[in-house]
Amino acid sequence: MSSSFRVGVFVDAENVRYNGGYQMRYDILRRFAAREGGVLQRLNTYMAYDAERAREDYEYKKKAHAYQQMVRDFGWKITAKTVRRYTDDNGNVTTKANADLDMAVDAMLQANRLDQVLLVTGDGDFLQVVEALQNTGCRVELIGFKNVSRLLQQRVDAFYSGFVIPDLLPVHYEPRNEWGKPGSCVRGVCTKWFPDKGYGFLRVMNQISPNLWITDPREPDSPYISVFCHANEVADEVTEDLLMNRETVLEFYVNESEQKDNGLVANNVRLAFSVNR
Structure with missing residues (x-):
């Protein structure tokens, strides 16, 4: 692969987190995206941050900031979406921090400087984004875990289950696991x-x-x-x-x-x- 081959990665972190990808390793994801020797032009991830909870829960704030710093250390740009709370007529509170629009807009605006896009999500709402990216000439790959839209899998150029990529999702009860070696x-x-x-x-x-x-x-x-x-x-x-x-x-x-x-x-x-x- 030519060294001028430009790759962009866009991670729907909340979708991944709630659909089997909790503790996904960003260093391994970066290595996967660069496997063909291309230039990693964009590394974007979109995360939720609960500012209201952070004001009351120091441990949450500390862990959230430490995690974000670790991801930044691997070279990723983080777009933090503030969690919003909504109360219905019955007094039930729901929270939401949807980054779909931000991720879709960024992918489209940055596509003219990319040759390949790797989306990490399972959300079928990105179907039109995939088709639009392909129409610009980009090759579009997809990584997902659980609840991945079937249509999305069919429309991308390649789909990979995040479960089977070596070390992308740690085996939590085997902290010293050496993937593929006897006994692993x-x-x-x-x-x-x-x-x-x-x-x-x-x-x-x-x-x-x-x-x-x-x-x-x-x-x-x-x-x-x-x-x-x-x-x-x-x-x-x-x-x-x-x-x-x-x-x-x-x-x-x-x-x-x-x-x-x-x-x-x-x-x-x-x-x-x-x-x-």
């Missing part, structure tokens, strides 16, 4: 399952690479690995229908096979995410 916890999808034989194969993105389109792990330049999975290692909640659905994301441990040299096997396979849940 990873997430992936089932590519083949043989119900009559009681086994199949899972695919894991083992590294962030410009070759994500080479999905066959047998290819030497593929960033994916294939992991053997026996039915005995699969949790009861993971039905055959879920296994045979490529949109089902599984979380499991990888270990070296005792039967095959350089082979990998899956242990303790459980459900990380399914479109049916």
